[in-house]
Amino acid sequence: MIASSTSHAPRSALRLLKPFLRDHALRLAAGFAALLIVDLLQVWIPRVIKHAVDALGRPGMTQGGLFLYGALIVGLALVIAVFRYLWRVLLLGFSRVLERDLRERMVERILSLDRTVFFRRTTGDFMALSGNDLASVQLAAGMGLVAFADAVIMSAAALGFMAYIHPTLTAVAVAPMPLLALATRFLSARLHKRFLRVQELFSQLTELARSTFSSIRLYKAYTQEEAQCRRFDALGRSYIRNNLRVALVQGTLFPFAGLTANTSLLLVLLFGGRLTLQGIITTGDFVAFIAYLHLLTWPMMAFGWVANLFQRGLTSLDRIEGLLEERPALRDPARPLPPPRPPVTIELRGLTFAYPGRPEPVLHRVRLAFPAGVTGLAGPTGSGKSTLCQVLARLYPIEDGAYLVNGTDVNLLKVADVRRLIAYVPQDGTLFSDTIAANIALGRPDASREEIEQVARAAAIHEEILAMEHGYDTRIGERGVRLSGGQRQRIALARALLLDRPILLIDDGLSAVDLETERAILRSLTPYLEKRTCLIVSHRVAALADCDRIVVLDRGAVADQGRHEELMERNLFYRTIYLHQTLRH
Numbered sequence: 183m184i185a186s187s188t189s190h191a192p193r194s195a196l197r198l199l200k201p202f203l204r205d206h207a208l209r210l211a212a213g214f215a216a217l218l219i220v221d222l223l224q225v226w227i228p229r230v231i232k233h234a235v236d237a238l239g240r241p242g243m244t245q246g247g248l249f250l251y252g253a254l255i256v257g258l259a260l261v262i263a264v265f266r267y268l269w270r271v272l273l274l275g276f277s278r279v280l281e282r283d284l285r286e287r288m289v290e291r292i293l294s295l296d297r298t299v300f301f302r303r304t305t306g307d308f309m310a311l312s313g314n315d316l317a318s319v320q321l322a323a324g325m326g327l328v329a330f331a332d333a334v335i336m337s338a339a340a341l342g343f344m345a346y347i348h349p350t351l352t353a354v355a356v357a358p359m360p361l362l363a364l365a366t367r368f369l370s371a372r373l374h375k376r377f378l379r380v381q382e383l384f385s386q387l388t389e390l391a392r393s394t395f396s397s398i399r400l401y402k403a404y405t406q407e408e409a410q411c412r413r414f415d416a417l418g419r420s421y422i423r424n425n426l427r428v429a430l431v432q433g434t435l436f437p438f439a440g441l442t443a444n445t446s447l448l449l450v451l452l453f454g455g456r457l458t459l460q461g462i463i464t465t466g467d468f469v470a471f472i473a474y475l476h477l478l479t480w481p482m483m484a485f486g487w488v489a490n491l492f493q494r495g496l497t498s499l500d501r502i503e504g505l506l507e508e509r510p511a512l513r514d515p516a517r518p519l520p521p522p523r524p525p526v527t528i529e530l531r532g533l534t535f536a537y538p539g540r541p542e543p544v545l546h547r548v549r550l551a552f553p554a555g556v557t558g559l560a561g562p563t564g565s566g567k568s569t570l571c572q573v574l575a576r577l578y579p580i581e582d583g584a585y586l587v588n589g590t591d592v593n594l595l596k597v598a599d600v601r602r603l604i605a606y607v608p609q610d611g612t613l614f615s616d617t618i619a620a621n622i623a624l625g626r627p628d629a630s631r632e633e634i635e636q637v638a639r640a641a642a643i644h645e646e647i648l649a650m651e652h653g654y655d656t657r658i659g660e661r662g663v664r665l666s667g668g669q670r671q672r673i674a675l676a677r678a679l680l681l682d683r684p685i686l687l688i689d690d691g692l693s694a695v696d697l698e699t700e701r702a703i704l705r706s707l708t709p710y711l712e713k714r715t716c717l718i719v720s721h722r723v724a725a726l727a728d729c730d731r732i733v734v735l736d737r738g739a740v741a742d743q744g745r746h747e748e749l750m751e752r753n754l755f756y757r758t759i760y761l762h763q764t765l766r767h
């Protein structure tokens with residue numbers, strides 16, 4: 183699941199940010215300039231304090247004079263507040279814009295991918311990427327970047343002022359700092375590994391939650407609530423355990439930074455105190471020096487913290503890059519031919535097909551022409567009927583044999599141009615939490631109510647929709663009414679009819695209605711299907727009896743084809759199933 187995220191060095195992920203940094207260079211420059219001003223003004227305050235303290239020892243110093251120093255500090259603080267507001271808006275705003283940009287690119291990429299990728303990646307994986315990972319990148323690019331720049335500017339300025347007071351004392355005060363840098367480096371390497379594991383577990387947890395809640399009725403029916411709770415519990419414990427392992431490293435890093443800062447303070451008190459007593463530096467210098475040391479404490483802590491943020495951000499950016507680098511297996515040719523025009527005929531020539539990652543072909547040298555009219559597709563379960571529909575719907579790459587549209591190989595056409603010719607009704611007609619009208623109009627949101635009603639009539643669902651309280655405006659799904667399996671299938675069929683495309687593929691799309699209704703619907707579709715090419719898969723061969731032609735598939739190969747009467751005469755499988763099903767009804 184996470185394989186692609188760990189396949190390349192995290193730093194290569196930074197390439198992702200380059201064009202973005204270029205586009206927002208001005209905003210960043212203004213933001214960092216504001217940050218620089220804030221930091222410089224901030225390090226100026228101890229200078230004012232120094233002068234105030236030194237002035238205290240001079241004769242003739244009045245309260246009014248002291249007030250002036252105080253007013254100067256307040257003035258500086260006001261200017262600092264304005265510029266701090268500016269950098270927050272500019273730099274933190276930058277991280278939000280980056281977040282939005284990455285999210286849009288991720289959504290675009292996910293929508294461009296095909297099924298081959300979704301076999302490898304789970305929904306939980308996508309959710310973790312757009313949740314946790316994106317938040318980590320945003321935090322690193324926002325607060326992380328700001329804290330880092332702030333720490334660099336502040337420490338450089340503070341060190342400069344300290345060195346100006348007394349270079350040797352400065353060297354003594356910063357002596358413990360390299361230790362902190364080393365500790366940060368060592369600990370953040372561990373943190374990277376542990377954090378990766380936490381992200382993986384979060385992804386698994388999200389996937390478990392999604393699959394549990396979307397199939398909650400099934401778990402209840404199988405009384406699997408407790409078992410499912412145990413699964414959550416085990417995964418949740420592992421998630422906490424691994425988070426604690428992260429906290430253990432972080433918990434070492436922060437106190438260590440604090441300890442280093444206080445050691446520096448001790449050294450300054452000892453050596454700086456002596457220098458003051460000897461009169462080498464003034465009391466004001468000594469007070470200012472300690473104020474600078476306080477200003478240095480934050481950058482020292484910040485380096486450790488920022489190292490963590492960057493580590494997390496890089497790990498997440500790497501995972502996001504893994505997703506953005508995914509490419510659909512189905513790609514458009516470099517120079518596609520113009521889209522085919524109706525009337526459209528389709529044909530398979532010696533098509534052999536295996537699912538990606540599976541060596542065993544599911545379809546073997548299928549040779550079939552689909553003339554205008556209705557072709558029925560029958561065959562034992564697992565014989566490859568759905569696979570054939572999906573290949574025809576242009577959902578998988580064609581690598582062995584040919585799929586021709588109006589005599590042109592589909593590999594020479596744009597994928598979307600072929601798909602635009604086909605209305606496909608899959609086995610599980612997925613409906614969305616929206617109104618019935620919106621569900622039917624999925625492929626044509628601009629369709630009029632009249633057009634929607636017309637296709638609903640053809641799919642024999644109009645009367646039932648009208649009988650509902652809000653008719654076509656009835657909401658379905660989690661917050662609306664629950665529909666029967668047959669109703670869902672007929673709405674899915676109406677949705678495909680509304681597309682008004684030259685080819686219609688119905689993959690057992692009426693399995694949930696009774697045989698008579700299925701036959702009646704197929705008969706009522708006859709006027710709609712005139713001049714179109716239609717393939718209907720059905721488990722009930724009796725429903726296919728009126729088709730112009732019926733193909734029998736067996737273990738992925740075409741076993742027979744002909745009219746109902748012909749197959750009744752010569753095809754044992756067809757006759758047996760037909761008699762079995764009609765006698766039972």
Ligand SMILES: Nc1ncnc2c1ncn2[C@@H]1O[C@H](COP(=O)(O)OP(=O)(O)OP(=O)(O)O)[C@@H](O)[C@H]1O
Nearest residue numbers: 537540544561562563564565566567568569570721
């Ligand atoms: N996504 C997939 N990945 C790998 N193998 C698959 C996939 N979908 C189906 N198969 C395999 O392909 C074979 C044909 O399945 P398919 O669903 O096309 O048969 P079918 O005739 O439509 O079956 P049914 O009548 O039960 O719906 C089966 O062996 C199945 O296990």
